[in-house]
Amino acid sequence: MEGFRTTLINCRECNRRILVRAADAERGTIICSHIGCGALNTLQAGFYYDETIVQGLPGFGHLTYLDKPEKTYLLQFGSNILGTSDSCTIQIDRFMHNDRCFISRRHCTITVTFDKWIGQLRYQLQDGFIDSSTQQQQSSLNGTLLNGVLLQKNELIDVSIDGIISLGGADRFQLTHYCINPEMLNTYKIELAFNPDRTQ
Template sequence: MGVFKNTLIQCQQCRRKILVKPADSERGHILCTHTGCGAVNSLSASFYYDEAIVTGLPDCGQLTYLNNASVWFALRFGINIIGVGSDSTIQLPRFLHNNQCYISRQHCTLNVLFDKWTGQLRYQLQDGVVLPNAGTYQPSKNGTAVNQTKLRFTELIDVPDGGLITLGGIDTFRLSHYRFPTALLDTYRVHLQFDPDQTE
C-alpha cells in the first residue's frame, strides 16, 4: 500500500498533520517532526477490518471427526469448550476404544478470535479449561495434540486451516476455518491513515 502523491496524514501520537511524500511511503514509516513529538508513524498498515463483520455469523468453521465425516460440530465465535460433559459448549459423544473413553468432560478450549489486520478468524487452542469461578487451570486427563505434537501445560497455539486436533491421544478432528469472502471484507475496511483528512 503506498501513496503516489503528497498526502496529509494525522500523526498517530500527537494528532497533528504530517506531509507524506511518495519516498516516505516506500520506506514504510515517517518521523513526526512536530515539536515534542518525534513519533515514528508506520505507513505499512493503512487499514484494518472492523470486527462488526462477525455479528450475525451463523457459525465460525467446524470440527470434523476423522473416523466418520458425518460427525461434525459447528464452532461459535469466542470460547468453545470441547468435551464429553454436558457443561461443554461442544458436547462430544463418548467415543469408546476397548470400552474406554479417553476424552475428558471439559477436554480443551478453542477460542475463535477476529484478527483485524488480516480480516480473518484465528483459532487458538489450549488443552483443558480455565475454570471461570476459581480462575484456575484444569488440564485434560489424557492431553491434546495438534498435528501430532502434544500441547504443553497451559500452552496456547494457533491451529491452521485443516489442522488435526487429537484428544486423549486417540480421537482426531480436522479443523475447517471459516473464511470471509473478499467482497464482504472490502466493505468492512477501516482506513487508518492514507485517506486525506477530511475533518478539518
C-alpha cells in the same frame, strides 16, 4: 488531505530524510530529491477491518470427527470448551476404544476470535479449560495434540486451516476454518490516515 501536517520520512534507498507534503500523501508516492538518488517511495496508509463483521457471519467453522466424517461439531465465536460433559460448549460423544473413553469431561478449549488486521477468524487451541470459579487452568487427563504434537500445560497455539486436533491421543478431529468472503470483507475495511513510519 484535511488536517495533514508535513512530516519527514527516511528514503528507502538512500536513507536520507525527505519532506512529505499533503499532496504527496494523497498521491501515495514521493520521489527522493537528493542528488544521485531519485528513488520512488510508496507511502502506505494503514487499514483494518471493522470487528462488527462477525455479527453477520453464518458460521464460525467446525470440527469433523475423522473416524466418522459425517459427525461434525459447529464452533461458536469466543470460547468453545470441548468434552463429554453436558456443561461443555461443544459436547463430544463418548467414543469408546476397548471399553475406554480417552476424552475428558472438559478436555480442551478452542477460542475463535477475529483478527482485524488480516480480516480473518483466528482459532487458538489450549489443553483443558479455565475454571470460571477459581480462574485456574484445569488440564485434561490424556492430553491434547495438534498435528501430532502434544500441547504443553498453559500453551495456547494457533490452529492452521485443516489442522488435526487429537483428544487423548485416540480421537482425531479436523478443524475447518470459516473463510470470510473477500467482497463482504472489503465493505468492512477502514482506512487509517497516512503513517509516516510506514514506507515501502
